[in-house]
Amino acid sequence: MKTLHVVGFKNSGKTTLVSHWITVLKRLGYEVAVLKHHGHGGAPELPPTHTDTVQFLEFGAVSTLVAGGDMIQLIQNKDYSFEQLKTLAALSEPGVLFIEGYKKEAGEKVVLIRNEDERKELESLSGIIRTVKTAELFEDITRLDDWLKEWVEAGQ
Numbered sequence: 001m002k003t004l005h006v007v008g009f010k011n012s013g014k015t016t017l018v019s020h021w022i023t024v025l026k027r028l029g030y031e032v033a034v035l036k037h038h039g040h041g042g043a044p045e046l047p048p049t050h051t052d053t054v055q056f057l058e059f060g061a062v063s064t065l066v067a068g069g070d071m072i073q074l075i076q077n078k079d080y081s082f083e084q085l086k087t088l089a090a091l092s093e094p095g096v097l098f099i100e101g102y103k104k105e106a107g108e109k110v111v112l113i114r115n116e117d118e119r120k121e122l123e124s125l126s127g128i129i130r131t132v133k134t135a136e137l138f139e140d141i142t143r144l145d146d147w148l149k150e151w152v153e154a155g156q
Helices: 014-027 052-058 082-089 116-122 141-153
Strands: 002-008 032-036 063-068 071-076 096-100 109-113 128-133
Touching: 002 014, 002 116, 002 141, 014 032, 014 096, 014 109, 014 141, 032 082, 052 063, 052 071, 082 096, 109 116, 128 141
Parallel strands: 002 096, 002 109, 032 096, 109 128
Antiparallel strands: 063 071
């Protein structure tokens, strides 16, 4: 499994790029998983309050897992290390794992920047293998796609 972090500040295009790259890699036959840091404060949104899942959590369950239709949904009231989260995200044995955020964690990184101030602030991160100006996402995405294909195929 190849792992690539896509990092940058809020609204720099991380989700846009990861979503696009998922479609690129799926067309090439790769299975892709994503681990995303919820950087908006607080817990991620739960399913609607009337669901069994939320009821179980409200009654004190530390974990609920719902399965059906070739899909699972796991919600846990537990804090995990970054390595444990990567392991959970990789349970489906994808060929590629994108990590959105977690910029201070070790790993190869694509850094999205909007301006030189952001470049200066982020250039000290470890593992940077590519820096992308947000404008490139809309001006020349094909060049980024070609770079991604080369990155995925390297070392295989």
